[in-house]
Amino acid sequence: MNAAMPPEGPRHRPLPDMVAAHVREQIMSGAIRPGEFLRMEPIADAVGVSITPVREGLVRLTNEGFVTAVPRRGFVVAEFTRRDVRDLFWAQSRLAGELAARAADRITVDELDEFSGLMTMSDAAIASGDPVAIGEYGHRLHRHVNLVARSDRLARMLASIVKHLPNSFYGSIEAHIRTVPADHRDLYAALAAHDAERARAVTERHTLGSADYVVEMLEGRGLWGDDR
Numbered sequence: 001m002n003a004a005m006p007p008e009g010p011r012h013r014p015l016p017d018m019v020a021a022h023v024r025e026q027i028m029s030g031a032i033r034p035g036e037f038l039r040m041e042p043i044a045d046a047v048g049v050s051i052t053p054v055r056e057g058l059v060r061l062t063n064e065g066f067v068t069a070v071p072r073r074g075f076v077v078a079e080f081t082r083r084d085v086r087d088l089f090w091a092q093s094r095l096a097g098e099l100a101a102r103a104a105d106r107i108t109v110d111e112l113d114e115f116s117g118l119m120t121m122s123d124a125a126i127a128s129g130d131p132v133a134i135g136e137y138g139h140r141l142h143r144h145v146n147l148v149a150r151s152d153r154l155a156r157m158l159a160s161i162v163k164h165l166p167n168s169f170y171g172s173i174e175a176h177i178r179t180v181p182a183d184h185r186d187l188y189a190a191l192a193a194h195d196a197e198r199a200r201a202v203t204e205r206h207t208l209g210s211a212d213y214v215v216e217m218l219e220g221r222g223l224w225g226d227d228r
Helices: 015-029 040-047 051-064 082-106 109-128 131-148 152-162 168-176 180-192 196-208 211-220
Strands: 067-070 074-077
Touching: 015 040, 015 051, 040 051, 051 067, 051 074, 082 131, 082 152, 082 180, 082 196, 082 211, 109 131, 109 180, 131 152, 131 180, 180 196
Parallel strands: none
Antiparallel strands: 067 074
Protein backbone atom coordinates (compact mmCIF):
# COMPACT_ATOMS: atom_id res chain seq x y z
CA MET A 1 0.00 0.00 0.00
CA ASN A 2 0.97 3.57 -0.40
CA ALA A 3 0.50 6.50 1.93
CA ALA A 4 0.58 10.06 0.74
CA MET A 5 0.47 12.39 3.70
CA PRO A 6 0.73 11.76 7.47
CA PRO A 7 -2.48 10.72 9.19
CA GLU A 8 -3.98 13.38 11.40
CA GLY A 9 -4.94 12.61 14.97
CA PRO A 10 -8.64 12.92 15.77
CA ARG A 11 -8.16 16.16 17.69
CA HIS A 12 -6.56 17.82 14.69
CA ARG A 13 -9.06 16.72 12.05
CA PRO A 14 -12.08 18.83 11.09
CA LEU A 15 -15.26 17.33 12.51
CA PRO A 16 -16.84 16.69 9.08
CA ASP A 17 -13.70 14.75 8.11
CA MET A 18 -14.07 12.59 11.22
CA VAL A 19 -17.69 11.91 10.27
CA ALA A 20 -16.75 11.06 6.68
CA ALA A 21 -14.00 8.70 7.84
CA HIS A 22 -16.39 6.93 10.24
CA VAL A 23 -19.13 6.45 7.65
CA ARG A 24 -16.64 5.41 4.99
CA GLU A 25 -15.30 2.75 7.37
CA GLN A 26 -18.84 1.50 8.04
CA ILE A 27 -19.55 1.23 4.32
CA MET A 28 -16.28 -0.49 3.48
CA SER A 29 -16.62 -2.93 6.38
CA GLY A 30 -20.07 -4.00 5.25
CA ALA A 31 -21.70 -2.68 8.44
CA ILE A 32 -24.01 -0.57 6.27
CA ARG A 33 -24.94 -1.63 2.77
CA PRO A 34 -25.75 0.04 -0.55
CA GLY A 35 -29.34 1.26 -0.56
CA GLU A 36 -29.52 1.86 3.19
CA PHE A 37 -30.53 5.31 4.42
CA LEU A 38 -28.18 6.91 6.92
CA ARG A 39 -29.62 8.22 10.17
CA MET A 40 -27.74 11.26 11.41
CA GLU A 41 -28.37 10.85 15.13
CA PRO A 42 -26.57 7.47 15.53
CA ILE A 43 -23.67 8.78 13.46
CA ALA A 44 -23.44 11.89 15.65
CA ASP A 45 -23.44 9.72 18.79
CA ALA A 46 -20.80 7.35 17.41
CA VAL A 47 -18.41 10.14 16.43
CA GLY A 48 -19.25 12.41 19.37
CA VAL A 49 -20.34 15.45 17.37
CA SER A 50 -23.48 17.44 16.68
CA ILE A 51 -25.79 17.02 13.70
CA THR A 52 -24.25 19.89 11.70
CA PRO A 53 -20.83 18.25 11.08
CA VAL A 54 -22.62 14.97 10.35
CA ARG A 55 -24.54 16.64 7.56
CA GLU A 56 -21.36 18.30 6.26
CA GLY A 57 -19.48 15.00 6.38
CA LEU A 58 -22.21 13.22 4.43
CA VAL A 59 -22.14 15.98 1.82
CA ARG A 60 -18.41 15.34 1.42
CA LEU A 61 -19.12 11.66 0.92
CA THR A 62 -21.58 12.51 -1.86
CA ASN A 63 -18.68 14.20 -3.66
CA GLU A 64 -16.66 10.99 -3.27
CA GLY A 65 -19.51 8.83 -4.55
CA PHE A 66 -20.02 6.89 -1.31
CA VAL A 67 -23.48 8.26 -0.58
CA THR A 68 -26.28 9.90 -2.55
CA ALA A 69 -28.45 12.78 -1.37
CA VAL A 70 -32.17 12.07 -1.82
CA PRO A 71 -34.36 15.22 -1.74
CA ARG A 72 -36.52 15.40 1.40
CA ARG A 73 -35.37 11.94 2.52
CA GLY A 74 -31.70 12.32 3.46
CA PHE A 75 -28.64 10.34 2.42
CA VAL A 76 -28.48 6.79 1.10
CA VAL A 77 -25.42 4.56 0.69
CA ALA A 78 -24.42 4.40 -2.97
CA GLU A 79 -23.44 1.26 -4.85
CA PHE A 80 -19.78 0.32 -4.39
CA THR A 81 -18.46 -2.42 -6.66
CA ARG A 82 -15.39 -4.59 -7.02
CA ARG A 83 -14.47 -2.53 -10.06
CA ASP A 84 -14.56 0.61 -7.91
CA VAL A 85 -12.01 -0.95 -5.56
CA ARG A 86 -9.71 -1.94 -8.41
CA ASP A 87 -10.07 1.51 -9.99
CA LEU A 88 -8.96 3.12 -6.73
CA PHE A 89 -5.83 0.98 -6.64
CA TRP A 90 -5.14 1.60 -10.33
CA ALA A 91 -5.25 5.38 -9.86
CA GLN A 92 -3.21 5.11 -6.67
CA SER A 93 -0.57 3.00 -8.40
CA ARG A 94 -0.05 5.54 -11.18
CA LEU A 95 0.41 8.52 -8.86
CA ALA A 96 2.51 6.56 -6.36
CA GLY A 97 4.67 5.22 -9.21
CA GLU A 98 5.36 8.71 -10.50
CA LEU A 99 6.29 9.92 -7.01
CA ALA A 100 8.65 6.96 -6.57
CA ALA A 101 10.28 7.72 -9.92
CA ARG A 102 10.84 11.33 -8.91
CA ALA A 103 12.20 10.19 -5.54
CA ALA A 104 14.73 7.95 -7.30
CA ASP A 105 16.00 10.97 -9.22
CA ARG A 106 16.26 13.21 -6.14
CA ILE A 107 17.03 11.04 -3.12
CA THR A 108 20.11 11.92 -1.06
CA VAL A 109 22.40 9.59 0.87
CA ASP A 110 20.83 10.62 4.18
CA GLU A 111 17.33 10.11 2.80
CA LEU A 112 18.28 6.68 1.50
CA ASP A 113 19.65 5.77 4.94
CA GLU A 114 16.35 6.88 6.49
CA PHE A 115 14.44 4.68 4.04
CA SER A 116 16.67 1.75 5.02
CA GLY A 117 15.91 2.31 8.70
CA LEU A 118 12.17 2.48 8.06
CA MET A 119 12.38 -0.66 5.95
CA THR A 120 14.08 -2.49 8.83
CA MET A 121 11.35 -1.38 11.25
CA SER A 122 8.65 -2.38 8.77
CA ASP A 123 10.19 -5.84 8.38
CA ALA A 124 10.32 -6.25 12.17
CA ALA A 125 6.67 -5.21 12.48
CA ILE A 126 5.65 -7.72 9.81
CA ALA A 127 7.62 -10.46 11.58
CA SER A 128 5.84 -9.61 14.84
CA GLY A 129 2.41 -9.84 13.22
CA ASP A 130 1.27 -6.61 14.90
CA PRO A 131 -1.14 -4.97 12.40
CA VAL A 132 -0.98 -1.57 14.13
CA ALA A 133 2.82 -1.44 13.93
CA ILE A 134 2.74 -2.83 10.39
CA GLY A 135 0.37 -0.10 9.29
CA GLU A 136 2.37 2.62 11.03
CA TYR A 137 5.78 1.69 9.64
CA GLY A 138 4.43 0.87 6.20
CA HIS A 139 2.78 4.28 6.13
CA ARG A 140 5.96 6.03 7.28
CA LEU A 141 8.06 4.24 4.67
CA HIS A 142 5.83 5.20 1.75
CA ARG A 143 5.28 8.70 3.09
CA HIS A 144 9.07 9.14 3.18
CA VAL A 145 9.32 8.26 -0.51
CA ASN A 146 6.54 10.70 -1.35
CA LEU A 147 8.25 13.50 0.56
CA VAL A 148 11.61 12.77 -1.09
CA ALA A 149 9.87 13.23 -4.46
CA ARG A 150 9.43 16.93 -3.54
CA SER A 151 6.14 17.10 -5.42
CA ASP A 152 3.66 18.33 -2.83
CA ARG A 153 0.69 18.81 -5.12
CA LEU A 154 1.06 15.34 -6.64
CA ALA A 155 1.33 13.84 -3.15
CA ARG A 156 -1.87 15.62 -2.15
CA MET A 157 -3.62 14.23 -5.22
CA LEU A 158 -2.54 10.76 -4.11
CA ALA A 159 -3.82 11.48 -0.59
CA SER A 160 -7.26 12.31 -1.97
CA ILE A 161 -7.41 8.80 -3.46
CA VAL A 162 -5.85 6.95 -0.53
CA LYS A 163 -8.46 8.28 1.90
CA HIS A 164 -11.19 6.37 0.06
CA LEU A 165 -10.01 3.20 1.80
CA PRO A 166 -10.10 3.14 5.62
CA ASN A 167 -6.77 3.42 7.44
CA SER A 168 -7.54 0.18 9.28
CA PHE A 169 -7.10 -1.71 5.99
CA TYR A 170 -3.46 -0.75 5.53
CA GLY A 171 -1.94 -2.79 8.34
CA SER A 172 -3.99 -5.81 7.30
CA ILE A 173 -2.86 -5.48 3.69
CA GLU A 174 0.82 -5.11 4.55
CA ALA A 175 0.56 -8.07 6.94
CA HIS A 176 -1.04 -10.46 4.47
CA ILE A 177 0.61 -9.60 1.14
CA ARG A 178 3.64 -11.88 1.22
CA THR A 179 5.60 -9.86 -1.32
CA VAL A 180 5.68 -6.69 0.82
CA PRO A 181 9.20 -7.13 2.32
CA ALA A 182 10.64 -8.10 -1.08
CA ASP A 183 8.90 -5.14 -2.72
CA HIS A 184 10.41 -2.80 -0.15
CA ARG A 185 13.88 -4.20 -0.84
CA ASP A 186 13.36 -3.85 -4.58
CA LEU A 187 12.30 -0.25 -4.11
CA TYR A 188 15.35 0.42 -1.95
CA ALA A 189 17.61 -0.98 -4.68
CA ALA A 190 15.93 1.20 -7.31
CA LEU A 191 16.26 4.31 -5.15
CA ALA A 192 19.91 3.54 -4.37
CA ALA A 193 20.64 3.14 -8.09
CA HIS A 194 18.66 6.30 -8.95
CA ASP A 195 16.71 4.10 -11.37
CA ALA A 196 13.46 6.02 -11.82
CA GLU A 197 11.72 3.55 -14.11
CA ARG A 198 12.50 0.59 -11.87
CA ALA A 199 11.20 2.54 -8.86
CA ARG A 200 8.02 3.31 -10.78
CA ALA A 201 7.52 -0.33 -11.82
CA VAL A 202 8.12 -1.71 -8.32
CA THR A 203 5.74 0.78 -6.74
CA GLU A 204 2.98 0.20 -9.28
CA ARG A 205 3.28 -3.57 -8.87
CA HIS A 206 3.30 -3.27 -5.09
CA THR A 207 0.15 -1.11 -5.08
CA LEU A 208 -1.82 -3.07 -7.64
CA GLY A 209 -0.99 -6.30 -5.82
CA SER A 210 -3.17 -5.14 -2.93
CA ALA A 211 -6.37 -4.78 -4.96
CA ASP A 212 -7.32 -8.46 -5.12
CA TYR A 213 -6.63 -8.91 -1.43
CA VAL A 214 -8.92 -6.00 -0.53
CA VAL A 215 -11.68 -7.32 -2.82
CA GLU A 216 -11.44 -10.73 -1.12
CA MET A 217 -11.43 -9.12 2.31
CA LEU A 218 -14.56 -7.11 1.50
CA GLU A 219 -16.24 -10.19 0.07
CA GLY A 220 -15.51 -11.97 3.32
CA ARG A 221 -17.15 -9.13 5.21
CA GLY A 222 -20.27 -9.55 3.11
CA LEU A 223 -20.10 -6.22 1.30
CA TRP A 224 -21.43 -7.75 -1.92
CA GLY A 225 -24.19 -10.25 -2.15
CA ASP A 226 -24.02 -10.69 -5.93
CA ASP A 227 -21.50 -10.94 -8.73
CA ARG A 228 -20.95 -7.25 -9.53
